[in-house]
Amino acid sequence: MRYLFVLFLSLAGCAVNNVDIDESLGRHFEQEGARGTFGLFDNSRGRFTIYDMERFRQRISPASTFKITHALIGLQTGRLTTDSTVIPWDGTLRDRAEWNQDLSLYRAFRVSSFSHFQTLARSIGRDTMQYWLDTLKYGNRQIGRQVDSFWLNNSLRISPDEQLGLVKRLYFRQLPFRASVQESVKKMMIQENNAQYQLAYKTGLGKTGQDMPMAWVAGWIEENRHVYPFVLQLDMPASMGDAIIEARIRILRAILEDIGFFRGRM
Numbered sequence: 047m048r049y050l051f052v053l054f055l056s057l058a059g060c061a062v063n064n065v066d067i068d069e070s071l072g073r074h075f076e077q078e079g080a081r082g083t084f085g086l087f088d089n090s091r092g093r094f095t096i097y098d099m100e101r102f103r104q105r106i107s108p109a110s111t112f113k114i115t116h117a118l119i120g121l122q123t124g125r126l127t128t129d130s131t132v133i134p135w136d137g138t139l140r141d142r143a144e145w146n147q148d149l150s151l152y153r154a155f156r157v158s159s160f161s162h163f164q165t166l167a168r169s170i171g172r173d174t175m176q177y178w179l180d181t182l183k184y185g186n187r188q189i190g191r192q193v194d195s196f197w198l199n200n201s202l203r204i205s206p207d208e209q210l211g212l213v214k215r216l217y218f219r220q221l222p223f224r225a226s227v228q229e230s231v232k233k234m235m236i237q238e239n240n241a242q243y244q245l246a247y248k249t250g251l252g253k254t255g256q257d258m259p260m261a262w263v264a265g266w267i268e269e270n271r272h273v274y275p276f277v278l279q280l281d282m283p284a285s286m287g288d289a290i291i292e293a294r295i296r297i298l299r300a301i302l303e304d305i306g307f308f309r310g311r312m
Contacts, residue, residue: 064093071097074300075280078293082280084301085210090272095305105185105203106279109250110158111262112197114216114231116166117155119178121227125169126151129230133162155234158249164194181222182212198252206277209264214275217266235265242310244268247276249294254281261294267302269312276302 075082083101087094096102120126126133129152138161139146145159154162167175172193179187185208190201215221219228235246247265254260260281267274278298282290299308306312 066095067099068095068097071301074297078297079286080280080282080293083206084278085206086274086276087210087214088274102206105205107200107252108197108202108204109252109262111248111250111264113155113163114248116163117151117231118223118227119170120166121230122223123170123174129234133165136161136165152234167194206279209277210275213264213266217273217275258284259290261290263294263298267307
């Protein structure tokens, strides 16, 4: 039950009766041939909606969702001055053309360039990175042997429970970083912003220990000045290939619509 207590403590001291387990949300994963978990926190009411509590407490590689924390550390430590600071390309050609050039932090974050954040990790260094993982109590806090890939190689692991606490604290600028640093990273996460709602998130792709494709979406949706941090984590059979890339967003939007979002009424 330890991770469950982490969730309750990290999100403002909730009790068991503040959690709504909604197993009906599982159909959105099933329709895509996926298995996964989802959690959302209604900040105005102090209530959670969770699908698959057992999986919600299990730690797994954060994949590119670690770029949220990575960017915070880079800005806080001065390795990056602003989100416009350029991170140089390492010269290695990769599949996505947009990665094969110098990129600002903002662009590297938005296109989720692995190599640019590898460069940033080496600049930050192991000791400083470890200090911040310990300070944030980030998952299992393990870097392993490689300071430039620990967030993808299963050395570092975090639960959806813990991820939800992280994005909630980021939204309210409650993390141990300067307020301006947290605001910069929040802006990088905004995907949609209109009169009805703001949707912000960071995605992540990786593989489970069983070599299955897995994915994350961690962020928040805001409607009528009320914020709802959320986290989605899923995996799919290896035979489904890259289908998970688009499926994760379809599942997220289907769940949020099911709950009542995108109509300006929440």
